[in-house]
Amino acid sequence: MSHTPEKAFVPLNIAVLTVSDTRTPETDTSGDTLVERLTEAGHTLADRDIVRDDIYALRARVSQWIADVDTQVVILTGGTGFSHRDSTPEAIAPLLDKQIEGFGELFRQISYEEIGTSTIQSRALGGLANGTLIFCLPGSTGACRTGWDRIIKEQLDARHRPCNFVGTLQRALEVRQAEQG
Template identity: 65%
Template sequence: MTQTAEFIPLNIAVLTISDSRTEADDTSGQVLMTRIAQAGHRVSDRRIVRDDIYQIRAVLSQWIAIPEVHAVVTTGGTGVTGRDGTPEAIKPLLDKEIEGFGELFRMLSYEEIKTSSLQSRAIAGVANATYVFCLPGSSGACRTGWDRLIAAQLDHRTRPCNLVMLMPRLQER
């Protein structure tokens, strides 16, 4: 008899990084919030900060210090312009980087936007036992990242393995 694993709802925070977005026009943040809820997870917090490494680090540092926040998904600031600083803000806070996330994201994006995908510096990792996923600022990129990568890895039922099953071991030293 095969037993199916039960769904485990997670608390996920959403951070939009933008110099111009507000809650009223933050379509990317809204895409993420909607998809998180549709998947059965809870949005534990949502914020918008300017593309400033210290503001980004301040919010992420708060969230990773809360044990009940299991994951953070950011949108914006992953490009190559002078104001795009999300990877530089996030990487110093990561205990481990999940290199395959960025590689797979760009591969999947290539199917949709061809060589423009090389401009993405999407990253993911673990910071204080919290998963952190950094997506580009377009709503299409957020759909691709959530639908084709993050949702399955944050679902305990995904086989052969998923990130949720590793959560009890994230703080091992």
């Protein structure tokens, strides 16, 4: 019987961005949920911010983190619905080098169990930009719990089999650090 050595947990640097015209640091329960869960899992909060639902403000803030070699993951909450102000997918999609098609599909499948057909109004999105993993979740605290607990947490854990994103992020970090000299 062959035994594969157990992989060690690798803490990642994760930034959290709340997209909202109304939330403040005191009322940002979705951002709080994500920070609580990522730190409980053993990851490091790299940064946290709240940005109004504006395509260019979103792109500017996320672009800063994409360019920062120390930020490996960005999780956004909010702006994924269909109101006239919801613009997270439009802001983030052009920044992505590769989309994770299965993320939005799986998020909606899991959400269907919780909220039924209302899940079709979620435009959850995931992708990779300059070696930085990006996940865009709806703004509700429940959606953040669902996204983290049922999808993101395992994909950011090197011990999860058969695959996860940690190896991809580590290789991307090595390339980015070599390029910066």
